[in-house]
Amino acid sequence: MIRKILLKNFKRFDQGTIEFTSGLNMLVGDNDSGKSTLLEAINLGLTKRWNGRFFEAEFSHHFVPASVTAAFLADVHAGKAPQPPEVLVEIYLEDRPSLAKLKGENNSLREDCPGYRLRAALDPDFTEEYQAFLEEPETVNNVPTEFYKIDWTDFAGQPVNVRALRIKASLIDASRIRLHSGADYHLQKIIGDTLDAKQRAQLARSYRNHQESFGANPSIAAINTSLAKESSSITRKSFSMEIDTTGSNGWQAALGPHLDKLPFEFSGSGEQNRLKILLALARRVDESHVILIEEPENHLAFSSLNNLVERVAEQSGDRQVIVATHSSFVVNKLGLNQLMFLSANQTARLTDLPRGTQDYFKKLAGYDTLRLVLAEKVVLVEGPSDELVFQRAYFDRHLRRPIEDGIDVISVRGLSAKRYLDLAIPLERRVVVLADNDGDHAGKVDSRFTDYTAHPFITLARSDEDGLPTLEPQLLGANGRTTVNAILDTDFTNDDDLLAYMKSNKTEVALKFHDATKPVQWPIYIEDAIDALA
Numbered sequence: 001m002i003r004k005i006l007l008k009n010f011k012r013f014d015q016g017t018i019e020f021t022s023g024l025n026m027l028v029g030d031n032d033s034g035k036s037t038l039l040e041a042i043n044l045g046l047t048k049r050w051n052g053r054f055f056e057a058e059f060s061h062h063f064v065p066a067s068v069t070a071a072f073l074a075d076v077h078a079g080k081a082p083q084p085p086e087v088l089v090e091i092y093l094e095d096r097p098s099l100a101k102l103k104g105e106n107n108s109l110r111e112d113c114p115g116y117r118l119r120a121a122l123d124p125d126f127t128e129e130y131q132a133f134l135e136e137p138e139t140v141n142n143v144p145t146e147f148y149k150i151d152w153t154d155f156a157g158q159p160v161n162v163r164a165l166r167i168k169a170s171l172i173d174a175s176r177i178r179l180h181s182g183a184d185y186h187l188q189k190i191i192g193d194t195l196d197a198k199q200r201a202q203l204a205r206s207y208r209n210h211q212e213s214f215g216a217n218p219s220i221a222a223i224n225t226s227l228a229k230e231s232s233s234i235t236r237k238s239f240s241m242e243i244d245t246t247g248s249n250g251w252q253a254a255l256g257p258h259l260d261k262l263p264f265e266f267s268g269s270g271e272q273n274r275l276k277i278l279l280a281l282a283r284r285v286d287e288s289h290v291i292l293i294e295e296p297e298n299h300l301a302f303s304s305l306n307n308l309v310e311r312v313a314e315q316s317g318d319r320q321v322i323v324a325t326h327s328s329f330v331v332n333k334l335g336l337n338q339l340m341f342l343s344a345n346q347t348a349r350l351t352d353l354p355r356g357t358q359d360y361f362k363k364l365a366g367y368d369t370l371r372l373v374l375a376e377k378v379v380l381v382e383g384p385s386d387e388l389v390f391q392r393a394y395f396d397r398h399l400r401r402p403i404e405d406g407i408d409v410i411s412v413r414g415l416s417a418k419r420y421l422d423l424a425i426p427l428e429r430r431v432v433v434l435a436d437n438d439g440d441h442a443g444k445v446d447s448r449f450t451d452y453t454a455h456p457f458i459t460l461a462r463s464d465e466d467g468l469p470t471l472e473p474q475l476l477g478a479n480g481r482t483t484v485n486a487i488l489d490t491d492f493t494n495d496d497d498l499l500a501y502m503k504s505n506k507t508e509v510a511l512k513f514h515d516a517t518k519p520v521q522w523p524i525y526i527e528d529a530i531d532a533l534a
Helices: 035-047 066-077 097-102 124-134 179-194 197-214 218-233 269-284 302-316 328-334 355-363 366-374 384-398 416-427 441-453 471-488 495-504 506-514 524-532
Strands: 002-010 013-019 024-028 087-093 113-122 148-154 169-172 290-294 320-325 339-343 346-349 377-381 407-411 430-434 458-461
Touching: 002 035, 013 035, 013 346, 024 035, 024 366, 035 087, 035 113, 035 169, 035 290, 035 320, 097 113, 113 124, 302 320, 339 416, 346 416, 355 416, 366 407, 366 416, 377 384, 377 416, 384 407, 384 471, 384 506, 384 524, 416 430, 416 441, 416 458, 430 524, 441 458, 458 524, 471 495, 471 506, 471 524, 495 506
Parallel strands: 024 320, 024 339, 169 290, 290 320, 377 407, 377 430, 430 458
Antiparallel strands: 002 013, 002 087, 087 113, 113 148, 339 346
């Protein structure tokens, strides 16, 4: 239903166009990639609401990206008179006959298609006030959004009538759903689906009898007698306390769902979140064309998440669903074909990658697929030995582990490094490939990565000493036999025997270097890899 969204000067998006497919779309990215902002922007473009309130009540200079604000302030402080930045959210819809009234070229791309456009820009009625604002540049600290006007139009250029919306969206975020109304709805749905009219009447009558019997209880009767005596100075009528039996306080308001005999609100956070998402989905799926779900995995154990994901897929039917997640399980369960990687203003779909790379990642666990996407920087190494050595070398340089700096060290084998680089390119992810030179650094290594190292964010770190083709001879060459014997607790008398031992015990040797208490000299190409991450 939604083909794409264009964002300009909105939150963390300076400018970006993100495309969607029909059916299921999964947004994956780290905590600063803009997943939540994107869902909220879609909901805003289709409802003109932010956090449940009309956008006029919520709009402020905080919606303008920091970089855009800085450029505006620089011009103002330089004595210029810049036009304040406009904020745009444009929703491009599929061209269907039912959406013909929304069709036109009232959009930034001048496409003749249906859609909605929300624009916040300087109100012409405040032109004089804005000019006076610029006359004191030293007092200007933010974009003056108080002078803005917000227009919400369709692509035909007509103001949007909220009551006549042709595309409706539902944003489901368990952290924002209030328990009581959702629980009430769930109870009513269960009763409506299970009990017939006669059974519901019996339930209402039993509840009424319970209410009426309250006053007959001896303890309550004694209390009411005391109340009648004390209230005689206020009223001549009999004063007593009874349960409210009016229609507004019927059994529907008093009965509530319990899980294992505990009130719903006393259940664990995971169970509450799972049920709240399913409640909201069941309640809104019939009235919405687009379902937006924010991180359904929060607080959920594996089995509960499995149940939730299956139910989401089942209940959404043929509607467009956009899920923001960083859970590898959600990715695997709903399918890699729907995966959309989000990084800054960049997006990439697994289906946009070379066919061989698509097939490779489909065979991997979702966690491995997501590691490159979720890390700030990535180091690709050829095996566990290289990973152990690099981890220790990085720690010796910075006194902290790579992961503490947002760097993920991923062990890959053979040609699979190129698969990760195929994914890194559209995301512009910073990647360092740490490779053996295999005895021919130019012919066997450099030539394999030529197409990738042409990108400034991809670096190949390998030794040009072809006589030291792999990690073990590199470590021996950098430290000498005496130091290596001390680290490994061995007593070899010649380099050939020591190197043979190291090659036969690669992981054990790497672990001892990782845990070494003596100073270690790390091969130059490993130091180069650390430098490239700065």
